[in-house]
Amino acid sequence: MPKLHLQSRDILWGALVCALALLPLIPGLIGNSFRAHVIILVLLYASMAQSWNIVSGYAGQTSFGHSVFFGIGAYGAGMAVVTYGLTPWPGFLAGSVMAALVAVLISWPCFRLSGHYFAIATFAIVEIFNRLFMVWDWVGGALGLDYPILPDGWVNFVWSETKVGFFYGALALFVLIFGIVRYIETHRLGYYLRAVREGQETAESLGVNSTAVKLAAMAFSAFLAALCGGFFVQYNYRVDPPMVMSLDVSMRFVLITILGGVGNFWGPLLGAMILIPLQEYSRAYLTILGSGVDLVIFGLIIMLMMIKQPKGIMGFIEAWQARSRERAAAKEGV
Amino acid sequence: MALLDVSHLTMKFGSLAANRDVSFAVEPGTIVGLIGPNGAGKTTVFNCLAGLYKPTEGRIVFDGRDITRLPAYRISRLGLARTFQVVRPLKEMTVLENILVGAYLRQADSRRAMQIAQHCLRTCFLEEDRDRPAGGLTIGNKKRLEVARALATGPKLLLLDEAVAGLTSTEVRQMVELIQGLRREGITILMVEHIMEAIMPIADKVVVLDGGIKIAEDRPAVVVENEEVIRAYLGEKFSRRLKAMKEAKPS
Numbered sequence: 001m002p003k004l005h006l007q008s009r010d011i012l013w014g015a016l017v018c019a020l021a022l023l024p025l026i027p028g029l030i031g032n033s034f035r036a037h038v039i040i041l042v043l044l045y046a047s048m049a050q051s052w053n054i055v056s057g058y059a060g061q062t063s064f065g066h067s068v069f070f071g072i073g074a075y076g077a078g079m080a081v082v083t084y085g086l087t088p089w090p091g092f093l094a095g096s097v098m099a100a101l102v103a104v105l106i107s108w109p110c111f112r113l114s115g116h117y118f119a120i121a122t123f124a125i126v127e128i129f130n131r132l133f134m135v136w137d138w139v140g141g142a143l144g145l146d147y148p149i150l151p152d153g154w155v156n157f158v159w160s161e162t163k164v165g166f167f168y169g170a171l172a173l174f175v176l177i178f179g180i181v182r183y184i185e186t187h188r189l190g191y192y193l194r195a196v197r198e199g200q201e202t203a204e205s206l207g208v209n210s211t212a213v214k215l216a217a218m219a220f221s222a223f224l225a226a227l228c229g230g231f232f233v234q235y236n237y238r239v240d241p242p243m244v245m246s247l248d249v250s251m252r253f254v255l256i257t258i259l260g261g262v263g264n265f266w267g268p269l270l271g272a273m274i275l276i277p278l279q280e281y282s283r284a285y286l287t288i289l290g291s292g293v294d295l296v297i298f299g300l301i302i303m304l305m306m307i308k309q310p311k312g313i314m315g316f317i318e319a320w321q322a323r324s325r326e327r328a329a330a331k332e333g334v
Numbered sequence: 335m336a337l338l339d340v341s342h343l344t345m346k347f348g349s350l351a352a353n354r355d356v357s358f359a360v361e362p363g364t365i366v367g368l369i370g371p372n373g374a375g376k377t378t379v380f381n382c383l384a385g386l387y388k389p390t391e392g393r394i395v396f397d398g399r400d401i402t403r404l405p406a407y408r409i410s411r412l413g414l415a416r417t418f419q420v421v422r423p424l425k426e427m428t429v430l431e432n433i434l435v436g437a438y439l440r441q442a443d444s445r446r447a448m449q450i451a452q453h454c455l456r457t458c459f460l461e462e463d464r465d466r467p468a469g470g471l472t473i474g475n476k477k478r479l480e481v482a483r484a485l486a487t488g489p490k491l492l493l494l495d496e497a498v499a500g501l502t503s504t505e506v507r508q509m510v511e512l513i514q515g516l517r518r519e520g521i522t523i524l525m526v527e528h529i530m531e532a533i534m535p536i537a538d539k540v541v542v543l544d545g546g547i548k549i550a551e552d553r554p555a556v557v558v559e560n561e562e563v564i565r566a567y568l569g570e571k572f573s574r575r576l577k578a579m580k581e582a583k584p585s
Contacts, residue, residue: 186444187444188438188442188444188447191427191431191434191435191438192435192438194424194426194427194431195424195427195435198424198425198426198427199422199424201386201406201422202418202422202424203407203424203435204385204405204406204407204410205384205386205406205407205410205415205416205418205484206407206410206415206435206436206439206483206484206486206487207407207410207411207436207439207487208407208435208439209405209407210407
């Protein structure tokens, strides 16, 4: 029964969120430790990958340009604080709306074509936006934006004493984005996204306006990616173009989701839970081998994964579930 | 007034005319067959009707509206649904989810869309496979899924593109029953078919195409006697021999 299946998944989800929310009660776990930093990044990157998953996983339109939307979100918050001396909140909203607009403008011509035009175009915009923001004085140019010292708290969305505030901020972002994707997945838009991925002409024959559906997915996806960017700039107290708008950042969206499972609700979380600790701990402990060791290890994992199970970790889990179901059915039969 | 009125439909691919000046009408509540030898242009007509191709010339009026150059999804929303000759299941989605995509057209509410989908699932005898990925079905079930999915969009006119081809004789009988059931529910049906046993007993009218041109349009019993139709199906030589045999008999 799919209904029961949905319910058990939602219970799992509720339990996970509660457990995460109670984490700071464990003394010394969050505080101001490196561990806290890793946990916050896992939540942030899982959220980023999930936002990418909407258009590229569920709707099957692979985007290599999400760092642009992430960057626009980061600059939205950054400029609200640094340039205009406001709180970051109006910046979160402005950046996200702007990112959604840019996303729709870029993808509208591409979605009318079939094939790989969309993926190629998204590659190009990363470079364009990177150069543009490097030379654009209004947004701080190559120097970027540096935050002034601000009092801690939710109003300024900065915490320098402990990381508990950022932890709850990241958790809120995580719950918001995963919640939205869960809602989409179980409603009409989610079915339409997957139908477009599985067969655009078939979807159209069933009354689905595939261009509109892909644009909606792109707008949601860019809006949420920009929110993640807003969090990122607050967390780092600064932003410059290479930090956010680069192919390297774009590839994180892509690879985390591929590792965890593309088009799968849990995929982005699983991918982030593996990649981020790997990235942060190898940076901390393996620097002696030179920078980028994390990327080498990660590249190897992705290669192995593509050979063994292209559906990512969730592919392994689903295959295992199917096997155990079959075994149970076989037992009943005997 | 006819539910579907096709007039002077011409579809050219470069210099090749797949359909030339094809006109016919489909009355509400009937089953109309579109037949003809391979390459006669039957599927091309379907693709023009469903909005997949934009016809070079001619006019298609459905339910009082000119749909000639509308995109496929708009035509589907107006109540004209189609199945594909080469089945196109949404492979990674389950059977029920496939049908649900169709059901969402008339019902944005998930629970009610689910009810529609369940109904279509039963109508098309797919209950046993409901939670299986559509990519793994047998060909017979994939054909039924095509029908179920189109049915879920709540069509007034259903275009069936060789829904029976490639099925076992039991499956053919089941499909024919299904089609008759749909007509009883008030759905008008236009079907392309090769299997004469499937179409001749149930069609109210058949339209015969050959080489992209309409050569006959009449009741099945009349069409099978039509000389041009016989020639199209059997070739010049055999049709002459058949004619000679028929003439020889009475004397």
